[in-house]
């Protein structure tokens with residue numbers, strides 16, 4: 001049975017690279033993002049380049065109903081879910097004294113609450129998939145950040161959302177491993193995408209981590225047996241400050 005994956009944030013950046021890597025490995029995909037034209041273009045490119053079935057679902061991760069609909073659309077289209085990749089996220093910054101509540105709410109709702117809800121909504125299918133393929137199990141690989149491992153100034157809401165995501169992945173594995181479902185956080189430094197463009201005055205894009213580097217890690221985790229799990233993968237740029245982005 002051909003494996004399936006659900007990737008959020010798949011229209012651009014890291015999520016798009018992950019979707020391409022998985023499609024090249026033969027996965028059938030549900031891909032999601034907030035903006036329809038970008039998502040439909042991405043889905044068409046995935047089909048054209050890899051010849052796999054791709055189901056695009058527009059969903060604003062800030063809205064719980066949209067997250068539920070996303071999970072339901074995947075279940076209706078495919079009979080299994082081998083790999084859930086919550087990647088869609090927002091970056092917000094500013095001194096803690098000045099962060100507006102609406103920025104805090106958006107950051108936590110998109111980067112953390114949506115993952116919590118998406119995991120809850122997809123767990124029945126993840127468990128069913130694991131029962132059918134006990135050697136591999138079913139896996140969740142969520143995009144955290146190195147800022148969730150070592151805090152950065154001006155990143156209070158973003159860093160908190162990503163630190164909580166690392167903890168959430170650990171708890172998912174503790175709660176669900178007996179049913180073959182495990183979770184891994186990936187915590188990169190600067191990756192060369194739109195989100196990291198704000199840092200170009202400090203780090204040029206040529207020296208940033210490649211989106212393909214993250215995609216390789218996701219594929220590697222997906223290939224582990226159900227007997228092995230990796231709680232958190234920190235990916236940093238070689239240099240003099242190993243825990244900085």
Ligand SMILES: NC(=O)c1ccc[n+]([C@@H]2O[C@H](COP(=O)([O-])OP(=O)(O)OC[C@H]3O[C@@H](n4cnc5c(N)ncnc54)[C@H](OP(=O)(O)O)[C@@H]3O)[C@@H](O)[C@H]2O)c1
Nearest residue numbers: 009011013014033034035060061088089190191193195196
């Ligand atoms: N780039 C980095 O340096 C870096 C480092 C560490 C961790 N990360 C994390 O990696 C993940 C991907 O980042 P990226 O750099 O690839 O970002 P990106 O290039 O800005 O792409 C963000 C993706 O998330 C989607 N998205 C944003 N807000 C959304 C919402 N409310 N609802 C649904 N989809 C939404 C976007 O969809 P639309 O196209 O529709 O807007 C897009 O597909 C994020 O979780 C980010 O925090 C990034």
